[in-house]
Amino acid sequence: MALFTLNPLTRKKVNRFKSIRRGYYSFIIFTVLVLLSCVAEMLVNSRALVVHYNGEWFFPTYGAVIPGKKLGLDYDYETNYRDLEAKFEQEKDTGNFVILPPIPYNAFENDLRDGEYPPFPPSLETRHYLGTDTIGRDVAARLIYGFRTAIFFSLILLFVSYLIGVSIGAAMGYFGGLFDLLFQRIIEIWSNIPFLYVIMIVSSIMIPNFFTLIAIILVFGWIQMTWYMRTVTYKEKAREYVMAAKALGASNKRVIFNHILPNTVSIIVTFIPFSIANGIIALTSLDYLGFGLPPPTPSWGELLSQGSNNLESLWIVSSVIVAMTVVLVMVTFIGEAIREAFDPKKHTTYE
Amino acid sequence: MTQYFIRRLLLIVPTFIGITVLVFVITRFVPGGPIERMIAEVQQASMQAGGSMQSAGSGVGAATLDEDQIRELEKYYGFDKPVLVSYWEWLLKVVQFDLGTSSRYSEPVWDTIKERLPVSAFYGIVTMLITYFISIPLGYYKAVKHNSHFDHASSVVVFIGYAIPSYVVGIILLVVFASNLEWFPMGGFYGDEFEDMESIWQQIGDIFYHAALPLLAYVAGSFAVMTFMMKNALMDNLAADYVRTAIAKGIPFRQAITRHAMRNSLIPIATHFGNNISVIIGGSFLIEKIFNIDGLGLLGYESIVERDYPIVLGVLVISAILQLLGNILSDICVAVVDPRVQFR
Numbered sequence: 001m002a003l004f005t006l007n008p009l010t011r012k013k014v015n016r017f018k019s020i021r022r023g024y025y026s027f028i029i030f031t032v033l034v035l036l037s038c039v040a041e042m043l044v045n046s047r048a049l050v051v052h053y054n055g056e057w058f059f060p061t062y063g064a065v066i067p068g069k070k071l072g073l074d075y076d077y078e079t080n081y082r083d084l085e086a087k088f089e090q091e092k093d094t095g096n097f098v099i100l101p102p103i104p105y106n107a108f109e110n111d112l113r114d115g116e117y118p119p120f121p122p123s124l125e126t127r128h129y130l131g132t133d134t135i136g137r138d139v140a141a142r143l144i145y146g147f148r149t150a151i152f153f154s155l156i157l158l159f160v161s162y163l164i165g166v167s168i169g170a171a172m173g174y175f176g177g178l179f180d181l182l183f184q185r186i187i188e189i190w191s192n193i194p195f196l197y198v199i200m201i202v203s204s205i206m207i208p209n210f211f212t213l214i215a216i217i218l219v220f221g222w223i224q225m226t227w228y229m230r231t232v233t234y235k236e237k238a239r240e241y242v243m244a245a246k247a248l249g250a251s252n253k254r255v256i257f258n259h260i261l262p263n264t265v266s267i268i269v270t271f272i273p274f275s276i277a278n279g280i281i282a283l284t285s286l287d288y289l290g291f292g293l294p295p296p297t298p299s300w301g302e303l304l305s306q307g308s309n310n311l312e313s314l315w316i317v318s319s320v321i322v323a324m325t326v327v328l329v330m331v332t333f334i335g336e337a338i339r340e341a342f343d344p345k346k347h348t349t350y351e
Numbered sequence: 352m353t354q355y356f357i358r359r360l361l362l363i364v365p366t367f368i369g370i371t372v373l374v375f376v377i378t379r380f381v382p383g384g385p386i387e388r389m390i391a392e393v394q395q396a397s398m399q400a401g402g403s404m405q406s407a408g409s410g411v412g413a414a415t416l417d418e419d420q421i422r423e424l425e426k427y428y429g430f431d432k433p434v435l436v437s438y439w440e441w442l443l444k445v446v447q448f449d450l451g452t453s454s455r456y457s458e459p460v461w462d463t464i465k466e467r468l469p470v471s472a473f474y475g476i477v478t479m480l481i482t483y484f485i486s487i488p489l490g491y492y493k494a495v496k497h498n499s500h501f502d503h504a505s506s507v508v509v510f511i512g513y514a515i516p517s518y519v520v521g522i523i524l525l526v527v528f529a530s531n532l533e534w535f536p537m538g539g540f541y542g543d544e545f546e547d548m549e550s551i552w553q554q555i556g557d558i559f560y561h562a563a564l565p566l567l568a569y570v571a572g573s574f575a576v577m578t579f580m581m582k583n584a585l586m587d588n589l590a591a592d593y594v595r596t597a598i599a600k601g602i603p604f605r606q607a608i609t610r611h612a613m614r615n616s617l618i619p620i621a622t623h624f625g626n627n628i629s630v631i632i633g634g635s636f637l638i639e640k641i642f643n644i645d646g647l648g649l650l651g652y653e654s655i656v657e658r659d660y661p662i663v664l665g666v667l668v669i670s671a672i673l674q675l676l677g678n679i680l681s682d683i684c685v686a687v688v689d690p691r692v693q694f695r
């Protein structure tokens with residue numbers, strides 16, 4: 001705890017946040033989900049966690065491909081651990097065993113069977129707990145990896161757009177003058193662009209990958225934070241403590257970084273959950289329309305579009321809708337709680 | 352004030368040019384533009400006619416369309432000139448309400464858009480009416496009965512509408528009410544028998560029968576924000592000194608709200624008013640696609656997929672103008688409701 005000490009005001013805010021139960025619990029659950037998704041390879045994977053074969057231990061999850069021959073199979077390509085498990089179970093008393101992740105499929109493999117055509121409904125026996133999609137990929141696997149894509153997509157988007165927004169906005173508000181005027185005009189023009197449509201046009205042409213898609217959205221997404229930041233800086237600049245700092249001879253750099261920015265953090269923080277939700281929604285909508293990340297990237301939007309085109313396979317659309325609803329409602333709970341904690345409103349009521 | 356709005360109106364021009372230049376230039380450097388499409392179509396036709404099997408690749412086009420034909424096509428689409436020259440020509444035509452000819456339907460873009468516009472406008476206007484009709488009374492009631500059971504219960508609905516994007520609500524409605532319960536049709540603006548219906552009332556009924564689910568999705572997307580806004584504004588105003596004074600003087604509570612607090616609480620709602628215009632276009636790509644409604648959004652979406660750039664640009668022109676006008680309209684509304692606001 002000695003690493004960083006919170007000042008009493010911040011501690012009060014944190015405590016107030018903790019006292020808003022649904023927001024606090026959502027925050028904990030959400031953080032756990034994000035952390036778990038970082039090690040999704042150990043939970044949802046076609047590779048086994050542990051293989052014990054003829055006295056040797058293998059941990060295939062993160063390493064190089066282990067060819068089938070090495071584990072007593074008759075092929076050279078990557079071992080199919082589900083088959084290996086079945087094989088080890090048949091030849092008993094050898095002491096060999098395989099431990100598979102809870103969901104033993106990855107997000108890309110097609111589980112094909114003879115005489116049957118996907119989508120397959122959920123089944124405990126085949127361990128497709130949420131069924132498969134129209135080309136036989138495991139829905140649960142794609143859902144979880146899709147969550148990871150969406151979450152990191154919106155976190156990176158958030159970080160970069162806040163970086164741009166805070167720098168330009170603070171500069172606009174603090175320095176004013178021609179710089180402010182120039183960017184005001186740019187923002188005025190930029191904010192009139194029907195931007196979902198333009199993003200659709202651009203990405204239909206470029207076929208973006210993860211980072212170019214972030215860049216495309218950034219081109220239109222930097223405005224909001226910039227504008228808030230400008231207003232806030234503008235207000236803070238006029239306050240006495242800034243004047244005092246200046247009178248003491250503080251440089252512009254010192255006034256901005258040591259005095260104004262710390263005072264704007266509480267406003268920036270309240271926007272974060274809503275930006276995360278917006279990032280997820282933006283990516284999912286674009287994927288749904290087919291202008292997002294290229295296939296076969298696992299994504300919620302792609303699952304949504306598959307599900308709504310195959311309404312008879314209800315498990316596809318319902319699992320992605322439930323996942324989306326839960327995540328977005330949690331993020332919004334967090335957002336409400338943070339806003340409440342940082343900017344408590346005491347209302348007057350009349351009897 | 353007048354000066355400010357004149358400046359805003361004049362700003363439309365550079366904004367409009369900026370947006371269209373951007374998109375125009377992008378559409379120019381695309382693989383798979385109209386000419387490539389046409390080449391592919393000709394090629395496909397000849398393949399189906401039993402022509403030689405050619406592997407797909409870059410040199411294929413030349414085998415099916417000769418140089419002269421391609422040049423003729425390029426001339427037809429204005430691809431033979433530099434970008435800015437053909438942009439200028441396009442702009443001159445746009446100013447005269449000529450948006451060019453669709454490369455997919457081979458009919459004037461303006462006619463195609465004109466056909467779709469009423470459909471989108473219908474959804475936009477009805478959504479707006481329903482949203483105001485629900486949000487203002489609901490927000491009012493929630494503010495007055497703050498912390499009551501009704502307030503908490505309705506907050507759940509408002510909250511979910513706020514957290515989930517409207518197109519996901521649309522998909523949920525489609526799954527539950529159209530696909531499973533079969534209470535409502537799966538999509539479309541009206542049914543197959545529309546032309547044969549005898550009375551206009553039947554036709555209107557049919558339209559609303561088809562519109563029920565999409566409208567619900569649209570409203571779900573917009574009423575939550577509006578309700579929150581109404582409630583918060585009203586509560587802020589109720590806490591303000593002038594309302595406290597009014598009540599202290601002995602005005603009945605109801606009158607204090609309707610005569611004093613309510614008027615000021617409508618200001619934030621007014622700032623939102625112009626957005627409705629762009630919602631007619633902007634929010635509708637997804638919902639129109641889900642419910643297969645032949646509106647402007649679906650047209651724009653399909654033309655992007657089909658790389659029908661005259662229509663892509665046409666839809667962009669219309670939606671950019673509507674959005675620009677909508678923003679100005681918002682400002683005018685604010686100026687009308689709030690005399691304190693001064694635009695410079």
